[in-house]
Amino acid sequence: MxxxxxxxxxxxxxxxxxxxDNDVPAKAVNELLPADMLRQQELQLPETSELDTVRHFTRLSRMNYGVDVGFYPLGSCTMKYNPKICEDAANLPGFTRLHPYQPEETVQGALELMYQTQxxxxxxxxMDAMSLQPAAGAHGELTGLLIIKAYLKSKGEKRNKVIVPDSAHGTNPAxxxxxxxDVVTVKSDLRGNVDVEALREEVDGNTAALMLTNPNTLGLFEENIVQIAEIVHDAGGLxxxxxxxxxxxxxxxxxxxxxxxxVHLNLHKTFSTPHGGGGPGSGPVGVKAELEPFLPKPLVIRDKEFYKLYYDLPLSxxxxxxxxxxxxxxxxxxxxxxxxxxxxxxxxxxxAVLNANYLMRRLAGHLNIPFDRTCMHEFVCNPRGLKENGVRTLDLAKRMLDYGYHPPTIYFxxxxxxxxxxxxxxxxxKETLDEFADNVVKILQEAVEDPEKVKAAPHDTPVGRLDEVTAARNPVLRYSKK
Amino acid sequence: MKFIPHTSEEQRQMMNELEIKKLEELFQELPDEIKINKDINIPGPLSELEVARQLKKIAEKNKTVDQLTSFLGAGAYDHYIPSAVQHILSRSEFYTAYTPYQPEVSQGVLQSIFEFQSMICELTGMDVANASMYDGASATAEAALMASAATRRTKVLISKAVHPEYRQVLLTYAGGPELQVEEIDYNQGCTEIEKLKQSMDKDVAAVIIQQPNFFGSLEDLKAFADVVHEHKALMVTCADPVSLALITSPGSCGADIVVGEGQGLGIPMAYGGPHLGYMACTKKLMRRMPGRIVGETVDNKGQRGFVLTLQAREQHIRREKATSNICSNQALCALAATVHLSLMGPKGLRQVAEQCLQKAHYTYEQIINLLGYQPVWSVPFFKEFVVKVPQSPAEINNRLLEKGIIGGLDLGRYYPELEDHMLFCVTETRTREEIDRLVALLGGDVK
Incomplete structure (x- = not known):
């Protein structure tokens, strides 16, 4: 389909x-604009009725999987339920129909809401202060590192090195x-923590910062966090x-x-705002007091009972x-x-932690759990003994689509x-978790008994496996009239 | 409100399975000294009814552009949004999905982005567009970084007639790789080409011009592109997509990268965001683009389908060598623009652009006809224009606000030399009656 x-x-x-109809006296367009600035060819945009358009996008929506459709255990993405009341609130005309340069006295509600959220x-x-400016997680990371850079510069320090664990999300080094x-990678130890000895060797007077996710991307709590903080801070890093x-x-x-x-947060993960098929997100950044003067401008402040946009941040x-x-x-x-x-x-x-541990326990006999510890809100696992059948994790993930699930994150x-x-x-x-666990076990059995079926999956989706190699080799990136 | 479905019986069963008695036991690996031992000040929990009341109360403290009549533009525009746009966006198969990592169950988002890319290419006259950027300002900054990487040069020239906030964002981004940013002055409401010529040298990676510029004036892009290309630098244009229904595309004027703010294409102003950055470029620069790109391919049955492609540019593959760090983008806003443009079609979008043009010119003529209000420049403009006003803009705006009108932008705030100048914006949503009322309330006798 x-x-x-x-x-x-x-x-x-x-x-x-x-x-x-235009209700002001009209002049000829070529009287208002010079001829050589006018578009010569008509735009090739679609000409469709409202119903054609609505049906087209409704049909497309039905070819799409979201949290409202089913279980979406996509690790690192926190695909929790997005409450409907939050959508209603954001769609109130009192919020959508505001121009950003309106006088402050006409947007006291918007400013109050931002102030409280900060x-x-x-x-x-x-943290001591918060900026809501960044548009997404990676944008928050960039904001945060530029703050660190400005802070170090203000102290007359030039430190070039940022350390990231080998388990870090790709946005950290980018x-x-x-x-x-300059990016330096530090390895993880056998318990899935940052290797403290390796970190100690890497941290020096040139270290600007260590970027860390905790719990980390293995879903494990960095047990040595106090020691790690001490190592970095003692060397003057952040x-x-x-x-x-x-x-x-x-x-x-x-x-x-x-x-x-x-710190940066992902409002579209922890704070339940929807992911929108890739965005918009929001990535507020928080800092300790010493770094507050470097936050992006403006901040929202309260002056008695009046909320204001505050720009007087010379070190921002x-x-x-x-x-x-x-x-x-x-x-x-x-x-x-x-x-x-x-x-x-x-x-x-x-x-969140209970559910992850429960699901991990349910799957423990069937999948390899590389770190035998209590996990936090997520866990990593991998299949064992499927290599001889030629079944890979990708195949298992694709087969999960046939069972009506969005697969977990794979190869990360x-x-x-x-x-x-x-x-x-x-x-x-609990039923969803139990059923999912049962179905994963079933898929693992299929991988042994009928590996071809798993390798050819998915079978019940609008399209089958797509040829990504050709897509990249001969890129077709826009419609052109045949 | 509770979104945790566990009954106490189920919770007990799950804890039994894990051989724990209390949920705290799940956090035993955390050192005691980092556990929170003070009160956290966040109100709630509130029921849905209480939440709804609270939000309504806060929203009512704002005065909307429906309650007031707005003549503000400057990067956020009150264009009409057809009703069907929000209805499509409310399909939760779209809005509760993540980035389309599993294309077999994400064809909805992927195909809509492919359509979006196609429409952006058509509007801008470029070969390739990406799946979106955060906003016009950050897209402009990313274009500068992209041009620097493509040319291996480290200087960026940006017209002073580019949105002041976009220039600030460029400066902030430039602080990372330590690019040198220089501004090119304007004269008579447009970027001064002689000044550009003087600033061009072999270190210039990109020249950034906005079309129409911050003052609403149309720039002679072709003339700039010739100068830029003579020095083997790249021409970056930041364009209002609505204007492109009427004026020549940046692509046909020689732009190498086109970026801009797509909020005017079906996205609410919403006090400044989320909006929609877009980016398009020539085929030659395709592999240097930041962000997601969707491409057409076939599935194992030969059916057409869409996937994220050219991913070797991106952070999850290339890590510290990626073209950008962008990961989340504005996919749902791109969907809004795609639905909006589908409903508008070529004729509707052109009508919108023409009405903006006509209404802005009508307003301009009426205002400069008032005693004390003076024309400043005589350059072609689209939906925004600058006039010199007889009192301080703050005074004028206060007076208008008392009568329910949000006046123009006080330009002195961004351009000290333009103290007592205001930037007015008139879109298709303003009626003649509203315009005439503005003119009447601006005061001053007719000349």
Whole structure:
């Protein structure tokens, strides 16, 4: 089952919208603009009716899998339920119909909401100040590292090195390069922690920062975090917290308590705002007091009962985007925060960890669990004994599609062979986890008994396995009229 | 509100399975000294009804552009959004999905992005577009980094007539790889080509011009492109996609990279975000683009399908050698733009652009006809224009606000030399009645 491109549904002269007539006296366009600046050829946009358009995109939506469709244990992505009330809140005209340059007295509600969200996020992360500006996690990372760079510069220090664990998300090293640092990788030890001795050897007077996710991307808590913080701080470096896995620790510990200096959060993970098929996200950045002067501008402040945008930050790194924040996403996160309260957030983390450990226990006899420890909100595992049948993790993942699941993250982190990373999240019930575990076991049996069936999977999806090699070799990246 | 489904019986069974008595036992590996031992100040939990009341109360503290009549533009535009756009975005198969890592169950997002890329290419006159960027400002900064990597040069020239916030964002991004950024002055409302010529040298990687520029004026892109290419640098244009229904595409004027803000294509202003950055380039630069790109291919049955492609550029493969660190983008906003452009079609989008043009010019003529309000430049403009005003813009805007109108932008805030100048924006959503009311309230007799 495939769907024609919207361009292929186009018929000359068909219209999907009618605008009011122009009600001001009109002049000829070529009187208003010079002839050589006017578009010569008509745009080749689709000409479709409203119904054609609505049906086309509705059919496309049915070829798409989201959390509302089924279980989505995509590790590192925190695919939890996105409450509907948060969508309703963000769609209120009182929020959507605001121009960013409106006078402050006409947007007191928007500013209050941002101010409160800054505070709540600072509270939960144990940081002193928060900026809502970054548009996504990786954008938050860049903001954070530029803050560190500016801070070090203000102290007259030139440190070039940023250390990332070998288990780190790809954005960490990419961000460090973008911020102008040299990247050094530190290896993990046999328990899945950062190798403290290797770290000690790497940290020196040239170290600007260590970027760390805790729990890390293996789903394990970095047990030596206190020692790690000490090593980095003693050498004059700073500790950067990648908040991708914050869903495991809310109300239990915080980056601030662990000794981190700079933090980014992913509102589209921990704080339940939807991922939108790839975005928009939001990646607020928090810092300890010493780094506050370097936050991007403006911050939202309260002056008595009046909320304001505050620009007087002479040491600020500047701006990371236009205007102030992914405001609509912030509205959703705020809604989620007050719906949970601190009690609810703590319970969220406890149940995220409970669900992950339960699912891990259910699968332990059937899949290899490389680290025999309590996991946090996610865990890694890999198949054993399937190599002789030629069945790979990719095949298992594709077969899960036939069973109606979105597969876990595969082939990440890079340090575990044929890895699967499963994150069930707290919003899934026990039956879903039990059924999923049973079906994984069934698929593993199929891989032994009928490996060809698994290798040819998926069988029941709108399209079968796609030829990614040809896509990259002969790129077709836009529609062109046949 | 509780989104945790566990009954106490189920929780007990699960804990039994794990041989634990309390949930705290799951956190035994955490050192005691880092455990939180103070109160955290976040209100709640609240029920859904209480949450709804609270949000409504906060939203009502704002005055919207429906309650007020707005003549603000400057990077966020009040264009009409057809009703069907939000209805499609509310399909939760789209909005509750992650990045399409499993293409077999993500054809909806992938195909819509392919359609988006096609439409952006068509509007900009470029060969290739990516799946989106955060916003116009960060897309502009990323274009500069991309040009620097492609040319192996370290200087970026940006017109002072580019949105001031975009220039600030470029400066912030440039601080990473320590690129040198120089501004090119404007004259008579447009970037001054003589100044550009003086600043060109062999270190210049990119020249960034906005079209229409921050003042709403149209730039002679072709003339700039010739100068830029003479020095083997890349021409980056930051363009308002709505204007491109009416004016020549940057591609046909010689642009190498085109970026911009797509908020005007069906995305609410929403106090500044989330909006939609876009980026397009020539085929030659394709493999240097940041971000996700969707390509067409076939499945194992020969059916057409779509996948994320050219991923060897990206952070999850190349890590510290990636072209950018971008991972999440603005996929749902790109979907909004795709639905919007499908509904508009070539005729609708052109009508929108023409009405902006007509209404902005009508407003301009009326305002400069008022005593004390003066034209400043005589350059072609699209939906925004600058006038010199007889009192301080703050005074004028306060007076207008009392009557329910949000006036133009006070340009002195960004350009000290333009104190007492205002930037007005008039889109197709403003009626003649609203415009006439603005003009009447601006005060001053007719000349």
């Amino acid at each position: 495939t769907e024609p491109l919207i361009f292929e549904l186009s018929r000359p002269g068909r219209e999907g919208i009618q605008l009011p 505070n709540y996020l600072a509270e939960i992360t144990g 961000t460090a390069t973008l911020a102008g640092f 500790l950067y917290y990648d908040g991708a896995n914050m869903n495991a620790i809310m109300g239990i510990t915080s980056p601030g308590d662990m000794g981190f200096d700079v 790194i500047g701006k990371m985007r236009s205007f102030y924040a992914s405001f609509g996403v912030v509205v959703k996160a705020y809604t989620y925060l007050i719906s949970q309260g601190v009690v609810g957030l703590k319970s969220v983390s406890e149940h 982190p890079l340090i575990v062979e044929e890895v699967m990373m499963m994150e069930p999240t707290e919003t899934e019930n």
